[in-house]
Amino acid sequence: MVTLAQLACFIAVAEELHFGRAAERLRMTQPPLSRQIQLLERHLGAPLLDRSSRSVRLTPAGRAFLDDARRILRDTERATLAVRQIGAGTSGTLRIGFTAGSAHSGLQDVLQLARAELPSVAVDLRELVTQKQHEALSEGAIDLGIARPASRPPHLSFRALYEEPFVAAVPVGHPLSSGDEPLPLTALHQINAVMYSPIDSRYFHDLLTRAFSDLGVIPQAVQHLSQIHSMLALVQAGWGLALVPRSATRMRFEGVRYRPLRADVPLKASLELVWRSANDSPALLRLLELLPAPDDDARP
Amino acid sequence: MVTLAQLACFIAVAEELHFGRAAERLRMTQPPLSRQIQLLERHLGAPLLDRSSRSVRLTPAGRAFLDDARRILRDTERATLAVRQIGAGTSGTLRIGFTAGSAHSGLQDVLQLARAELPSVAVDLRELVTQKQHEALSEGAIDLGIARPASRPPHLSFRALYEEPFVAAVPVGHPLSSGDEPLPLTALHQINAVMYSPIDSRYFHDLLTRAFSDLGVIPQAVQHLSQIHSMLALVQAGWGLALVPRSATRMRFEGVRYRPLRADVPLKASLELVWRSANDSPALLRLLELLPAPDDDARP
DNA sequence: TTTCCTTACGCCTATCGTAAGCATA
DNA sequence: TATGCTTACGATAGGCGTAAGGAAA
Numbered sequence: 171m172v173t174l175a176q177l178a179c180f181i182a183v184a185e186e187l188h189f190g191r192a193a194e195r196l197r198m199t200q201p202p203l204s205r206q207i208q209l210l211e212r213h214l215g216a217p218l219l220d221r222s223s224r225s226v227r228l229t230p231a232g233r234a235f236l237d238d239a240r241r242i243l244r245d246t247e248r249a250t251l252a253v254r255q256i257g258a259g260t261s262g263t264l265r266i267g268f269t270a271g272s273a274h275s276g277l278q279d280v281l282q283l284a285r286a287e288l289p290s291v292a293v294d295l296r297e298l299v300t301q302k303q304h305e306a307l308s309e310g311a312i313d314l315g316i317a318r319p320a321s322r323p324p325h326l327s328f329r330a331l332y333e334e335p336f337v338a339a340v341p342v343g344h345p346l347s348s349g350d351e352p353l354p355l356t357a358l359h360q361i362n363a364v365m366y367s368p369i370d371s372r373y374f375h376d377l378l379t380r381a382f383s384d385l386g387v388i389p390q391a392v393q394h395l396s397q398i399h400s401m402l403a404l405v406q407a408g409w410g411l412a413l414v415p416r417s418a419t420r421m422r423f424e425g426v427r428y429r430p431l432r433a434d435v436p437l438k439a440s441l442e443l444v445w446r447s448a449n450d451s452p453a454l455l456r457l458l459e460l461l462p463a464p465d466d467d468a469r470p
Numbered sequence: 471m472v473t474l475a476q477l478a479c480f481i482a483v484a485e486e487l488h489f490g491r492a493a494e495r496l497r498m499t500q501p502p503l504s505r506q507i508q509l510l511e512r513h514l515g516a517p518l519l520d521r522s523s524r525s526v527r528l529t530p531a532g533r534a535f536l537d538d539a540r541r542i543l544r545d546t547e548r549a550t551l552a553v554r555q556i557g558a559g560t561s562g563t564l565r566i567g568f569t570a571g572s573a574h575s576g577l578q579d580v581l582q583l584a585r586a587e588l589p590s591v592a593v594d595l596r597e598l599v600t601q602k603q604h605e606a607l608s609e610g611a612i613d614l615g616i617a618r619p620a621s622r623p624p625h626l627s628f629r630a631l632y633e634e635p636f637v638a639a640v641p642v643g644h645p646l647s648s649g650d651e652p653l654p655l656t657a658l659h660q661i662n663a664v665m666y667s668p669i670d671s672r673y674f675h676d677l678l679t680r681a682f683s684d685l686g687v688i689p690q691a692v693q694h695l696s697q698i699h700s701m702l703a704l705v706q707a708g709w710g711l712a713l714v715p716r717s718a719t720r721m722r723f724e725g726v727r728y729r730p731l732r733a734d735v736p737l738k739a740s741l742e743l744v745w746r747s748a749n750d751s752p753a754l755l756r757l758l759e760l761l762p763a764p765d766d767d768a769r770p
Numbered sequence: 771t772t773t774c775c776t777t778a779c780g781c782c783t784a785t786c787g788t789a790a791g792c793a794t795a
Numbered sequence: 796t797a798t799g800c801t802t803a804c805g806a807t808a809g810g811c812g813t814a815a816g817g818a819a820a
Contacts, residue, residue: 171478174472188774189775189776190774198810198812201811201812202810204777205776205777214553214557215557215558216558216752217557218553221776222819229557229752230751231556231557231752234552234562235549238549238553242545245538245542245545246472249538252534252538253516254515254516256531257517257529258515258516452529489800498785500799500800500801501803504800505785505802521800522794524798524800526800
């Protein structure tokens with residue numbers, strides 16, 4: 171079989187048109203170089219070089235083969251580099267699932283890091299609720315999920331990503347819309363509130379329901395929704411107030427005021443990273459290495 | 471350095487996903503195959519296969535590299551074949567010079583043979599008088615000439631290609647246009663004749679001049695031309711008769727009759743192949759091998 | 771006579787095959 | 796226990812380097 175080393179030998183001789191100089195370039199002596207060229211010619215079944223003891227010239231076949239040999243070697247070089255990069259996790263594709271709410275917080279951190287540290291990694295994003303992310307991970311449809319805490323099947327791995335408090339979104343003019351001090355949760359007793367769907371936003375629903383019942387607070391649920399921006403639209407229309415993760419305050423709604431809750435309110439919205447434990451994607455492993463521990467609520 | 475053999479090993483394992491079957495396909499035993507894969511992975515700096523003792527799967531890097539490896543091997547295969555064909559003279563390009571007159575005879579034989587036996591060889595044709603062909607051959611501008619006999623510089627090689635007698639082209643109504651018996655050359659004594667240019671058709675000019683003077687025949691030259699079809703046009707117009715190579719009878723001119731010359735007339739128009747002795751074009755050498763010895767005047 | 775490609779030959783590295791090792795279902 | 800990849804090891808083939816050969820200017 172023809173070898174890549176033989177191609178390199180031929181290219182050197184074809185470019186130098188001199189066995190001695192070509193051998194020097196290849197860090198070897200002339201005789202083995204001659205032999206390699208002879209072997210190559212025998213393998214190919216045609217002479218590539220016309221060599222009298224005083225000159226070396228390319229045959230027509232050699233001219234044609236030179237281009238091919240150069241391309242083959244370049245291609246091999248390129249493929250080697252590509253594999254090295256993919257293996258190092260600095261190249262390839264990363265499919266990331268995220269919940270709608272994480273678009274304001276955790277997802278941005280992950281994307282920023284990926285773009286900064288793994289610029290050659292292509293990122294595929296798809297918005298999925300937590301349960302759908304778990305399914306997609308199990309099927310290998312995505313590599314990484316940014317999801318709310320939920321059940322923890324053993325074949326998936328988890329890591330805390332982000333935690334933030336809730337704030338109250340209050341329509342301007344509402345009795346609770348005035349005042350600057352943080353609100354206690356008890357302020358919501360008997361108050362009209364837009365709540366989370368127990369099905370599509372089960373995590374938030376359960377979280378708030380538990381917190382309210384622990385304190386004996388009973389808000390008046392006027393609607394159950396799953397998308398935060400829809401809830402804020404209802405708040406804006408004056409239906410009532412809503413409790414949303416603080417990062418949602420990045421959405422500015424005319425006529426909606428955000429008020430922080432008192433520090434003793436035990437409500438935290440968490441995001442976590444989820445991946446299939448058996449996933450060997452170098453890009454995923456590299457990203458997980460790079461992602462720092464969650465820095466709590468250092469941001470708005 | 472990565473070797474093509476290693477690429478072949480990897481492709482086999484990647485396709486079989488089983489070292490044993492892959493080794494069988496490669497006509498070798500498993501252990502060296504395992505070792506080659508290990509070496510390849512070390513060279514590349516990244517694992518290509520994820521193998522537990524019960525299953526073999528491709529890593530992301532392996533998936534990407536598989537395509538590259540396949541392409542590199544295919545490319546090498548293709549280049550090998552191409553070089554073999556060029557070396558065998560069954561591919562490549564052949565630049566052929568020819569004299570206008572040879573278009574009716576020798577050139578057609580050469581082209582027919584090339585098309586039949588060397589279908590992958592591209593043929594470049596250019597019409598050149600004999601002297602220009604010699605120059606073009608010396609400069610390497612053409613590979614093969616189809617020319618009239620002339621000087622024989624030592625760096626050019628020659629071979630007789632075709633030989634044919636002359637015929638007389640006579641305008642209908644001319645005294646010599648009637649009768650079926652071959653004409654003797656003496657019939658042209660004192661007769662109006664269209665002759666060949668001593669410059670551009672030196673070969674024909676010298677040939678006829680010598681034949682006439684040997685017999686003491688003196689035709690009346692009414693014009694000197696170099697292109698046979700121009701001479702026939704003058705014959706058609708009644709200026710006189712002309713002696714043309716028999717293959718020119720393939721040109722049918724209304725009002726022109728061709729009469730053969732007597733067999734004892736020592737007039738033969740020759741064509742020869744000319745090439746640069748140092749030309750190593752396999753296509754040329756192959757064509758020269760294939761071209762039979764001239765078969766004299768077996769054709770019209 | 772010099773240049774420079776080729777042939778000859780000994781050494782050594784690398785691959786192969788056989789055999790044993792070892793993990794997993 | 797059987798399957799199947801890996802490690803160990805001896806034999807061999809092929810490549811490299813040194814030295815000698817041979818053709819051309």
